[in-house]
Amino acid sequence: MTGKYDFETIIDRSGFNSMGQHPEKFTQGVRVKEGFTPINVWIGGDLWFPTAPSLTKALVERAQHPFYNMIQRPCDAYYESIIAWQKARYGVDKMTRADITPHNNLPGPIIAALKTFCIPGDSVLLTLPMFSGYFGDLEYAGCKPVLSSLVKDGDGVWRLDFDDIEQKIAANHVHVTIFSSPHNPTGRVWERWELEKLMALFEKYQVIVIADETWCDWTLNGHTHIPMQSVSEYARYHTIANYGLSKPFGSNGLNAAYTVIYDSYLRDRLDAATERTALDSIGPFAEAAIMGALSPEGAEWLDDARELINKNMNFAYDYVTKQLKGVSTSLPDGTYLLVLDCERWCKEHNVPMDELVRKGFEYGVIWAAGAKNYGPFGIRMCLAHPFSQVQEIFDRLGKYVFKA
Numbered sequence: 001m002t003g004k005y006d007f008e009t010i011i012d013r014s015g016f017n018s019m020g021q022h023p024e025k026f027t028q029g030v031r032v033k034e035g036f037t038p039i040n041v042w043i044g045g046d047l048w049f050p051t052a053p054s055l056t057k058a059l060v061e062r063a064q065h066p067f068y069n070m071i072q073r074p075c076d077a078y079y080e081s082i083i084a085w086q087k088a089r090y091g092v093d094k095m096t097r098a099d100i101t102p103h104n105n106l107p108g109p110i111i112a113a114l115k116t117f118c119i120p121g122d123s124v125l126l127t128l129p130m131f132s133g134y135f136g137d138l139e140y141a142g143c144k145p146v147l148s149s150l151v152k153d154g155d156g157v158w159r160l161d162f163d164d165i166e167q168k169i170a171a172n173h174v175h176v177t178i179f180s181s182p183h184n185p186t187g188r189v190w191e192r193w194e195l196e197k198l199m200a201l202f203e204k205y206q207v208i209v210i211a212d213e214t215w216c217d218w219t220l221n222g223h224t225h226i227p228m229q230s231v232s233e234y235a236r237y238h239t240i241a242n243y244g245l246s247k248p249f250g251s252n253g254l255n256a257a258y259t260v261i262y263d264s265y266l267r268d269r270l271d272a273a274t275e276r277t278a279l280d281s282i283g284p285f286a287e288a289a290i291m292g293a294l295s296p297e298g299a300e301w302l303d304d305a306r307e308l309i310n311k312n313m314n315f316a317y318d319y320v321t322k323q324l325k326g327v328s329t330s331l332p333d334g335t336y337l338l339v340l341d342c343e344r345w346c347k348e349h350n351v352p353m354d355e356l357v358r359k360g361f362e363y364g365v366i367w368a369a370g371a372k373n374y375g376p377f378g379i380r381m382c383l384a385h386p387f388s389q390v391q392e393i394f395d396r397l398g399k400y401v402f403k404a
């Protein structure tokens with residue numbers, strides 16, 4: 001850790017209409033008790049410490065040039081930043097500008113891909129638990145979710161159930177999947193053998209892969225992200241890979257995302273679908289943000305920020321396993337998300353899950369639950385907060401919330 005960056009100041013976001021600043025949007029009407037400042041661990045894509053100074057500097061410099069034109073195609077340096085980043089961090093060495101298409105965000109190209117490569121009523125394979133947004137994407141595109149549950153192995157590691165996946169693909173004639181890698185919410189950074197085995201199944205059944213790799217920059221405790229497109233020839237030419245600044249640099253609001261597609265047929269079809277909706281027309285600030293963030297300075301900041309997340313995660317894991325008896329969790333390989341399994345605690349203390357969730361809200365822990373995404377006793381927490389806030393959260397959980 002260089003110690004150059006400030007990860008401890010608690011930023012006051014009031015007045016900036018920040019989604020995460022409004023706890024009442026998430027608490028289903030439950031009021032936070034007096035004296036407990038709400039801490040938002042609900043939103044998966046928010047950082048609660050300042051983003052990379054190189055990103056801010058790029059935006060300020062761009063803002064000083066007083067014309068804010070439409071961008072037909074980003075400048076050369078934009079593409080070079082992405083190519084250099086992907087090579088330095090993930091060893092991707094055969095990417096060209098033609099393979100990259102700028103986008104506003106991830107859901108745009110994901111929905112466009114569903115609408116382009118499925119017809120209404122088609123089945124699309126998803127894994128459970130999963131990022132809540134995919135259900136809406138599928139609904140919008142008129143597709144049916146086919147769900148394969150991850151299973152925990154003997155060491156508590158979430159694994160793909162390959163037999164179940166194959167059976168579901170075959171039975172439902174699946175030809176499109178959305179796959180989250182690293183995985184939201186479990187935090188799995190998939191190993192090469194897992195991706196290879198999965199891809200072999202996709203090849204066998206001719207499945208097009210919409211790879212959501214938005215979390216790829218948050219790998220923890222020595223884990224390495226492997227781009228799905230790199231695991232086989234089939235993967236390279238049948239995957240639509242999605243990236244953006246929203247997760248690594250906490251910058252959803254900048255609309256700076258992009259896809260990588262190596263197959264010209266897939267790319268032309270998707271480009272045609274998104275061109276007409278302007279989903280792929282980014283603005284000058286997204287262009288500047290990409291160049292400022294995906295830079296050597298941005299990489300240094302990110303590596304330091306990952307150290308903080310490692311510290312937060314190790315602290316949280318330790319706290320849960322030692323102090324919250326009956327609650328279980330796994331140390332994630334990546335992301336800044338922690339999933340708690342509260343089943344044993346709720347049953348042992350005879351506390352219904354909705355009451356536990358509500359209690360968290362009352363003490364200002366604005367967390368995310370929902371049987372559909374996290375299972376009936378699952379809670380997801382986003383720990384991209386200063387360390388002192390993470391300590392505060394778990395202190396409240398131990399003292400007030402997990403108390404029957």
Ligand SMILES: Cc1ncc(COP(=O)(O)O)c(C=O)c1O
Nearest residue numbers: 044045105106107131184212246
């Ligand atoms: C796996 C995953 N995909 C997509 C998104 C949303 O993409 P964006 O940040 O571009 O809105 C999120 C946001 O939390 C996510 O976790």
